[in-house]
Amino acid sequence: MKISAGRLNVVQLQWMVWACFFIVIMLSLLQNDSLGQAIAYAFLNSGFYAIIIYGNILWLFPQLYSKGKIALYVIAVILFLLAVGFVRGYVTLFVYNAWFAPKPVPMGIQAISSFMVSNLVIFLLSFVFRIAIAYFAIKQQAEEVAVQKAEAELNLLKAQVQPHFLFNTLNNIYYEAYLEAPRTAALIERLSTIMRYFVDESPKQTVSLATEVQFIENYIELEKIRIRYEVDITFSKNCDANINVPPMLLMPFVENIFKHGIDKSSAENRVKIELIQKAGRLLFSTENTIPETPLHPNTTGSGIANLRKRLQLLYLGDFELSTPNKGDIYVAHLNIPLK
Incomplete structure (x- = not known):
């Protein structure tokens, strides 16, 4: 049945x-x-x-x-x-x-x-x-x-429209941009790396933590382009880069920061990201200032809610996920076992 x-x-x-x-x-x-x-x-x-x-x-x-x-x-x-x-x-x-x-x-x-x-x-x-x-x-x-995996694979296949053609084109644009605008070329390279992650890594059951961290760092650099003022971002890591984690597990927290926690008109944005390995578990936390005017006042976002459902399927309750507010600071904590 x-x-x-x-x-x-x-x-x-x-x-x-x-x-x-x-x-x-x-x-x-x-x-x-x-x-x-x-x-x-x-x-x-x-x-x-x-x-x-x-x-x-x-x-x-x-x-x-x-x-x-x-x-x-x-x-x-x-x-x-x-x-x-x-x-x-x-x-x-x-x-x-x-x-x-x-x-x-x-x-x-x-x-x-x-x-x-x-x-x-x-x-x-x-x-x-x-x-x-x-x-x-x-x-x-x-x-x-099984249903979620099938849906993810189907969505990935829909998104993979001639990926090699796209990567080759990006490489050509990169070399052209490098001669005229090295900073733009570096951003194109990060975008290419992110897209390769989606094509090559995201379909896997697990990826190395180093790959996941590189993906997050590339995403942060690309998001910073859209912000007028410099953002004070610290990303501390105290863990073995060779351990494996499910792909895209940490990304919803970082995406939430740039979607809901950055005031593009302010020069006072602060973001703190921390990744710690302790006693066979991985602890990931983010902190960011809360804008006085919400960026999306009519939406609450579904990234964290979907992440909680995915964590339940992956770890059957053996995880901790909390998103408390500390005054004008939004905090998110994730605690998962390392398998």
Whole structure:
């Protein structure tokens, strides 16, 4: 079963399972009960089964068992099942006496015991339910990664219109410009390097950090052309240039600076970029002054939001991404593991 875009996701799949479960219980009860009684009991049973299953897989198991508190987990499970069994028996009997019983029926130990046994069976099934949810979640993430990779490759192919012809033309322009305007020639060379990055490096799963840093530095130099005044930019690096990272992972932060954080009419723009390797992780941070008048007041930008989705797919939650404001300074932090 596909559970990608346009198909069932994990939450929708669970709703479908519970709907089917409700129908099965109702049909089994119709053999001995009226339609109204079967619907009421199917609703009650499904609700209490959901409480047991999700109480275990969302609360008891992750909070106690996964943290090594096994004895406490066993005690909590016993108390939990006893409490749910008692409440289930009381509510079920109350509904029966209120709407369906010819005469009131008192609550007995035998009825409570039967609820306890069925609760235990459902509790054991919760582990199967948990495994199934994890399987479909992983499958969904794998399909999302495959779809994004296919879309990226398709977009790249659309952009690669005779790249060798374009590079050769840029090289010819570079040599002509070098004779008349060496600074312009240097900028053309940086542009050529950036375009080669898109064609040769971006389709890869990972690139060297040195390649990524060079791409960022070339981008910064080209962006500085559009700014009237000199920008105070510091880019400090304390890391192994040979380690590998996913391509274009750091770029959204730098792009955000020039899109939202540079006042082209001000001579007070300051940008600080820092790249540190520490304890098997890569720490990347940027700081920039915030313009008094936003450059794009009606847009919030989607670069960081898209980056967060990509990080979730790549690292499954093992990352830190924050973008706090410190007065008139915008700060962005990224912390990812090095594989």
